[in-house]
C-alpha cells in the first residue's frame with residue numbers, strides 16, 4: 380500500500396531502474412563488454428570497483444519466444460516458484476507482504492568457495508506500465524529488487540556476509556497476430572527481456588574469483604529461469 384514507509388524509495392528506485400533498463404548499451408565508449416552470448420541472449424558487464432570491491436554492473440538482453448512479459452515477471456516475483464529456478468538459493472523467507480505487488484525477502488545463498496556465505500534482504504515490486512497513451516508504445520512489465528535493512532536481521536550478525544543489490548527484470552511483449560484473424564497462440568508471441576543487476580558482495584572477495592563466478596552464474600541463471608517460464612506456461616492460457 381502506498382502508505383508503507385518504503386513506498387517513496389520503491390517509487391523512486393522503480394522509475395530509475397525502468398529508465399536505466401530501457402537505455403541502450405550506448406556506443407563502445409560506454410564501457411559495456413559483451414561477456415556471454417547464447418542464441419538470442421547477450422550479456423554485458425562494465426568493470427567497476429568500489430573500495431577495491433568488484434561491483435560490476437550487468438545488463439543482459441534476451442528475446443524468448445512463446446511467453447509474455449507478464450508471465451516472466453509473475454514467475455520472477457512470486458515467492459512460491461523461486462526454489463524451482465534459483466539454484467544458488469539456500470533459504471528464502473518472506474519477511475513481509477507489503478501489498479499484493481510488493482514483498483520483503485531474506486535470502487541466504489549457497490556458499491561459493493573460497494568466499495564466505497552471503498545473505499541479502501531486499502524489497503521486490505512488480506509493476507505493469509501499460510502503453511495506453513500511444514498504441515505503438517511499449518507495453519512493459521517489470522520487477523525491481525532493491526536491498527534494504529530489517530530491524531530483526533542486522534547485517535553480518537550471523538555466519539553470512541550481507542550483500543547489497545539492485546536488480547531490474549524489464550519485459551516488453553511482442554505479438555504478431557495471425558493474418559487470417561485466428562486467435563493468437565504462443566507461436567505469435569515473444570518477450571524481449573532486459574535484466575540489469577548490480578551486486579555489491581559486502582565483504583571483500585578476490586576480483587578474479589568474483590568475475591569468474593559472475594561469468595558462470597549469470598548466463599546459467601537467465602537461461603534456466605527463462606526455460607522454467609516456458610515450461611510452466613506452455614500448456615496454460617496466455618497471461619497478457
Ligand SMILES: CCCCCc1ccc(-c2ccc(S(=O)(=O)CCO)cc2)cc1[C@H]1C[C@H]1c1ccccn1
Pocket residue numbers: 465467486488491494495497499524542544546576578580584589592593596597600
Ligand atoms: C562472493 C559471493 C558473491 C555474491 C553471491 C551472490 C549472491 C546473490 C546473488 C543474487 C541474488 C538475487 C538475485 S535476483 O535477480 O534478485 C533473483 C532472486 O534471487 C540475483 C543474484 C548473486 C550472487 C552472485 C553469485 C552470482 C549469481 C549470479 C546470478 C545468480 C546467482 N548467483
